[in-house]
Amino acid sequence: MSTAIKQPHQKELFGHPVGLYVLFFTEMWERFSYYGMRALLVIYMIAQANHKDGPGLGWTELEAYQLYGWYVMLVYVVSIPGGILADKVLGQKKTVMLGAFILVLGHGTLAIDAPWAFFVGLGLIILGVGCLKPNISTMVGGLYKKGDIRRDKGFSIFYIGINLGSLLATSIIGIVVAKWGWHAGFGLAGIAMLFGLLVYIFGQKFISHVGNKPTVEEKKEDVSIMKIFSNIIKSPMQLAIFAVLLAFSIYVGFTKEGVDHWGYGALFIFLSFVVGLMMMIFKSLETQILKDRFLVLLLSFLLVIVFWGAFEQAGGLMSVYTEQKTDRMLFGWLVPTPMFQGLNAGFIILLAVWVANIWAKRKLKNKEASSLFKMATGTIIMGLGFVFMIFAVREYEANGSSGMQWLVLAYLFHTIGELCSSPVSLSFVTKLAPVKYASLMMGLYFAATGLGGKVAGILGEKSESFGEYAIFTGIVIFTVAFGLLVIALLKPLKRLTHGAEDNEVEMNTEEAEGFELAEN
Incomplete structure (x- = not known):
């Protein structure tokens, strides 16, 4: 008999609550809208009036990197007030609904071909993501009881939804822009967000027990x-x-x-x-255990900033490099720049189960598989992906263009690193955060992600004076060194978690065999 712990009165599908799949598809369409727009943002800002996809804003690269950094940061920093709004007033479920509605308005506004619409649309998207992003992730954690080993698997499934949305967006939106122009691409993102809102509305009965408005008793205790x-x-x-x-x-x-x-x-x-x-x-915080866990959680946020500071080059410096310095001809067809960002999502869908199985088998064999170890390892692997961008720059300097294979290899390593780090870090927050501040701490996690985005923008700006070679080399050195430092400090850090991850229900023989079958 399975030892997995189930929440009462929950319908299940494929061994997980049905509510997980409601949140899966809601987030999938939200990420379609976000990553579709993100794939266009920088190249739209630097596009001149005679650009092949229609007139852009004609900004300099420096101006585009500056706005990109601020935008990515604010999209996630606003998660802090979004988390507070959920914790104190509306509850996570209603705050997600509000965020989805604002996002529909924001992406729809970007479809309007007018200068004011560009800035108003970005502002609405910032507010919408701030309401939706931290709270929908907290709701995923709420579907599982404490100690349920399915929690990490549930976050991995949820993460596949994020990347399925990204893959669909980056595969389609470049073609749409090439045929109908920039604002058709922005409009497509708005339609996708509307689909996400509808999924969430019609799936309410499956998530009725999570993310509800704080009760009077909870407000008194808080x-x-x-x-x-x-x-x-x-x-x-x-x-x-x-x-x-x-x-x-x-x-x-x-x-x-x-x-x-x-x-x-x-x-x-x-x-x-x-x-x-x-x-x-x-x-x-009332106890020393809570205080120690809180300190470890704050340290994990530093890992998050370092990771995303490097990873978010995909939408900034790497996007511009792809557009301007990469030979994108494939069998006589010019591959749209946004499609290369889809490599990350495609690799995630292909490799997510494989990476999850590697970590699960390590845990079964009592090898190191803690969340902090996974996050540090993921940061190192992701950083090593920039070695291939160094090769790309050297080839460009020698030949005047670089091959697509370097981008493919870079995104492959970025993806493996992300699969080791990002889904686990989401779950880690739900394990260590004080219950009173669950949504707030998830908001701080996304704020750390946003600060990483700002770091990415700053690095893009510095490439104007230092050059891509120096920036990519610096990223490799710093990410690897920081990841190794965390691994060196792993034992004392794990002691400070006071066994937060040691009480998970162990897999039984049937489940262990299931991992073997999945891998084979």
Whole structure:
């Protein structure tokens, strides 16, 4: 008899709650809209009036990288207020519904061929993703009881949905743009998001038990964010740290040169408040176990920033490199640039089960397979993918163009690294986050992802002065070194988790044999 723990009154399909597949398809269409638009964003901004796909904005590469960095960061940083809105007011389920509706409006607005529509559309997408992204992931975790070994598998299935949406978008949207222009591509993203909203609406009965509005009792037990901040004056040390950070942020942000100095000022002030919030949450935790786990969770967010700072080059520097310096002719057909971003999603669908099985078999053999080890290993593998971009740059410098094979190999390594790291990090947050702040901590996870996106934009800007070769080499060195550092510190870090991952129900013989059959 299987030892998997089931939530009461849940219908199941293929060994998982039906609600997982509702969230799967909702997220699939949301990611179709997001990655479809992301694949177009930078090349649309730098496209000139005589571009083959129609007139673009005609910006410089530096301006495009700047906006790309801010956009990717804000898309995820707004997950923090999105998580608070869910935790304190609406619940995750209604906040996801609100986010999906705003996203339909945002992508629809981008389809309008007008300067104001471009910025309004991006703003709405930022708000919509902030409401939807952290809360739908938290709901996936809520489908499973604590200790249910199916949780990681459920997140892996959910992650396949994310990448199926990305693959469909990047495969189709480049063709649509080539035939009907940029705004037809943006409009297609809006239609996809509408499909996602409809799936979510009609699947409500299967997720009725998760993500509901906080009850009166839960609100009484919970500690509000404002109350946490009000306690800052009671700790002179924490008040001093916060004051110094805030003063430094104001000085550095508003004395920085550049047209976006105001953005850096706001960012640094925001980060000061985040640090203050983290100090207060740490102080409010009742036990040392919760505090230790909270510290490990914050360290994992540093891994997230490093990982996505490198990985998000796909939508920025690598996208421009593909458009301008790669020989994209295949059997007489010019492969659209967005299709190369689809390699990542395609490899994920092909390799997700294989990578998951490798880790599952390691765990069965009592080998190291903790979440932190997977995340560090994934960061190293992903970073090594940029070795192939170094080869591409050298070939371009020698011949005036580089072959597509370097991009294929780079995306392959990026994908394997992502499969080791990203689905696991989502699950890791749900295991270690204090229950009171579940959505907020998921919001902070996505905010860390967004900060990684900003780092990616900054690296793209620096390529203007340092060159692609230096940037790609630097990414390889830093990601590998940082990943190895985390692995070196693994034992003390695992002790601080106090067995958060040790209580998962072990697979029985039938399930272990299932892994063998899946691999064969």
